[in-house]
Amino acid sequence: MVDGRAWARILALARKDAEEVRHQPGLVLPALAMGAGLTLPAFIVMVIAPRLTGEALADSDFAEAAEAAIGLAPALAAYSLEGRAQAFVLQQFLLFALLAPVLGSLSLAAQAIIGEKQSRALEPLLATPIRTGELLLAKVLTPFLISMGLLLATFLLYLGGTALWAEPGVWRTLFWTRTLVLYGVMGPLVSLTALMMAAIISSRVNDARTAQQLGGFLVLPLMALFVTQLLGQFLLGTPALLAMAGLLALSDVLLVGLGIRIFQRETILMRWK
Amino acid sequence: MHGLSRRFGNRLAVDGLSLEVGAGEIVSLLGPNGAGKTTTFRMLAGLLPPSAGSISIGGTALTPDTADAVRSRVGLLTEAPGLWDRLSVRWNLRTYARLHGVAADGARVDAVMSAVGIDDRADERVGALSKGLQQRVALARALVHDPPLVLLDEPTSGLDPASARQVRDLIVRLRAEGRAVMVSTHNLAEAEAISDRIAVLSSRLLACDTPRRLRERRQAGTVVIEVEGEAASWASVARAAGASVDAVEGSALLLRLSGERAVPDVVSALVGAGARLRRVDPRDASLEDAYLALVRADG
Numbered sequence: 001m002v003d004g005r006a007w008a009r010i011l012a013l014a015r016k017d018a019e020e021v022r023h024q025p026g027l028v029l030p031a032l033a034m035g036a037g038l039t040l041p042a043f044i045v046m047v048i049a050p051r052l053t054g055e056a057l058a059d060s061d062f063a064e065a066a067e068a069a070i071g072l073a074p075a076l077a078a079y080s081l082e083g084r085a086q087a088f089v090l091q092q093f094l095l096f097a098l099l100a101p102v103l104g105s106l107s108l109a110a111q112a113i114i115g116e117k118q119s120r121a122l123e124p125l126l127a128t129p130i131r132t133g134e135l136l137l138a139k140v141l142t143p144f145l146i147s148m149g150l151l152l153a154t155f156l157l158y159l160g161g162t163a164l165w166a167e168p169g170v171w172r173t174l175f176w177t178r179t180l181v182l183y184g185v186m187g188p189l190v191s192l193t194a195l196m197m198a199a200i201i202s203s204r205v206n207d208a209r210t211a212q213q214l215g216g217f218l219v220l221p222l223m224a225l226f227v228t229q230l231l232g233q234f235l236l237g238t239p240a241l242l243a244m245a246g247l248l249a250l251s252d253v254l255l256v257g258l259g260i261r262i263f264q265r266e267t268i269l270m271r272w273k
Numbered sequence: 274m275h276g277l278s279r280r281f282g283n284r285l286a287v288d289g290l291s292l293e294v295g296a297g298e299i300v301s302l303l304g305p306n307g308a309g310k311t312t313t314f315r316m317l318a319g320l321l322p323p324s325a326g327s328i329s330i331g332g333t334a335l336t337p338d339t340a341d342a343v344r345s346r347v348g349l350l351t352e353a354p355g356l357w358d359r360l361s362v363r364w365n366l367r368t369y370a371r372l373h374g375v376a377a378d379g380a381r382v383d384a385v386m387s388a389v390g391i392d393d394r395a396d397e398r399v400g401a402l403s404k405g406l407q408q409r410v411a412l413a414r415a416l417v418h419d420p421p422l423v424l425l426d427e428p429t430s431g432l433d434p435a436s437a438r439q440v441r442d443l444i445v446r447l448r449a450e451g452r453a454v455m456v457s458t459h460n461l462a463e464a465e466a467i468s469d470r471i472a473v474l475s476s477r478l479l480a481c482d483t484p485r486r487l488r489e490r491r492q493a494g495t496v497v498i499e500v501e502g503e504a505a506s507w508a509s510v511a512r513a514a515g516a517s518v519d520a521v522e523g524s525a526l527l528l529r530l531s532g533e534r535a536v537p538d539v540v541s542a543l544v545g546a547g548a549r550l551r552r553v554d555p556r557d558a559s560l561e562d563a564y565l566a567l568v569r570a571d572g
Contacts, residue, residue: 005374012371016357016364023359120353124414127318127349128372129341265320270281 009130013138017112021142027111028104028146035100035154039161042093046086047165057085065234072237075176083167090162090173091235094182095226097154101147101191102218108143109198110211117206117272126265136256136263140195147191155183178238186241189248194218196255203262203272277326279312286312288477289326296421299444299454300481301464303564304474310457311352313474314424317455318349330422345373348415348423352430354407358400362391362410365399366417373418381417389413389443405436412443423447425456429463441467465560479567487563495519496536498526498543499552507548514542524551 021027050057057063058081066088070076073091076084116122125135155174162171173179197218201211229236236244261267277290287309294300302310315321317328319340328335335343357365366382375381386392389409394402399410408428415423425444429437445467447454458464464471465484472481480487496516500507504526508518516528516539530536536555543550 008374009372012368016360016368019364020357020359119355119358120351121355121357123320123351123353124349124355124369124411125372126320127344127347127351128369129344129374130372131341266322269315269320 006131006134009128010134010138010141013125013130013135014141017139017142018146020112020115021108021146024111027108028150031100031104031107031147031150032153034103035097035150036157038096038099039154039157041096042090042158043161043165045093046089056082057089058082060085062088069235072235073176073178075173079170080167083170086162086166086170087173088235090158090166090170091176091178092226092229094158094179095222095229097151097158098182098187098190098222099219100154101151101187102194102222103216104147104150105143105191105194106198106212106215106218107208108146109140109195110202110208110215112139112143113199113202114206114208114211117202122268122272126268132263132265132268133260136199136259140192140199143195143198144188144191147195148188151183151187151191178235178241181238181241181245185245186248189245189252190218190222192252193248193255196252196259199259200255200262203268274313274317274328275326277313277316277328278324279309279316279321280324285476287316287323290474290478291326292472292478292481294422294453294455296453297448297451298469299448299456299467300470300472301468302455302457302472302474303459303461303464305568308474309476310474311426314349314426314455314457317422317424318347319344320349345418346420346422348418348420350411350415350423350425350428352426354411356399356407356410356414358398360399361396362386362399362402362413363395365410366413369414370417375418381419385413385417388416388446390439403436405432405439408432408436408440409443412440416447420452422453423455425454427457427459429458429460437463461560461564471560473564473567475568475571479571484560488558488560490563494530494535494558495556496528496530496539497552497554497556498528498539498550499524499554500526500543501549501551507543507546510542510546510548511539514539 046057063081063085066076066084069088076087079087116125159171159174162174194215197215198211201214205211205214225236275291277287278285279287290309290313292300302313304310312321316323319335322337330343330346333339333343363382366386367379370382383392386395389412391406391409391413394406399407402410412428428444429440432440441463444454444456456464456467468484470481471484471487473479480490482490498511502524504524505521508521508526511518511526511528515535516530518526519529520527528539530539536553540550540553
């Protein structure tokens, strides 16, 4: 049970972490740059490649795949051939957007925990009335909120780019249920997975980069999903995404449980390296 | 604390430690590395549960249920300052004040910064401060919630003499404020200067007394007696008078004696046997003698 005093402690520590991030913009900027960079491939395929090759997107394999996807997303039928193909490309590349909060979470959470270890600040912290569950929550809160900011930033970049370069009205496809599930459900869940993995790994290593590299394996399943979509020229529908979100939520529950065990006072003092 | 023990695997780090510390009292813990001083502090601060025994702070027994409340009555200065280097002194202290539930209006933070003499550095980055000033910030952190019990783990370790002196003065002031203070240190002179009592630990409590009584317990003082000519021929006379001869070097006898009458008795015996004395230099047992004797006796 998290009461008012507990929240005050959690927020005190989370505010401290946010202040430290403010003093180290280098922690967030790479993830922000990565997020911005990850929006580019969709626009390269959608805008730049047709101009370079002289072949409209409507004449490419993407248009055929978009036709086939109308069954999955009937709203596609309302657009021109070019618009359908553009919407299809946008939807395929949306999975990339999830990498921004993952990378941001890994980087920030690893630093938030390993930074405390390196400065030997954990013992005085544990001598306060903060409970170990509160400590874990406080340590992931700031990275989580910043990661959600990164996710929102990539969404706005997508939206802005689509409004600017795609056929009129294609931007509306970014408000489909599928997109909202990706951004609103899978984004936070995968970010939490990354945070918990970073927290757990950080308890065993003393270098934030090592923690980030180990946690980076989380990127692989996302990349695999993306490549599968791209090669198969299909879209994962909302039910499939929700099923994956369910699996992510389950793994998050397990990871939080493991994190709480690792964040016991005695474990931190005696077993953390 | 009563019968306090803590085991790590097969190793008994603290063995049946019983000790009471009163308000307005400074008790120093002395002991070799690995004697259990830090483990004792960690148990008192509610960081580690004891394997056996009990702890009561201000009448409240320390249990898993009361640990959070008890922690707010204990101020712990850890061996390493463990400060957030990128943040200012004020940010460090304000965060701890909030963690302890102290009103966030900043008045207590200002008061504690003023008490340890860092109020003029409040907005400086902690990482830019000298080690002595960082230690004062860490001390302020241990006091920000106004705890009645303060645990100081090697508070002057690594400080230059002037900074160490300032920290010692602050510790003495804590006693004047009526706090119970426990200090873990390897610095015997420091322990002797500031402590009301000294507890010698080697996993178990070997002794706990005032510095003067600890020295007196050692009893056997040493005396250097310089005679005319070779001292070797007088060693047997000194032995017969109850002294043990530690060394004979040229004209000097290094004797170990016990009891108040020992020196006059030996001098009288030597003079009576015809020795001509040039110098008698009695040396009282130091705290170091007493400490080493206790630790050696423990094996």
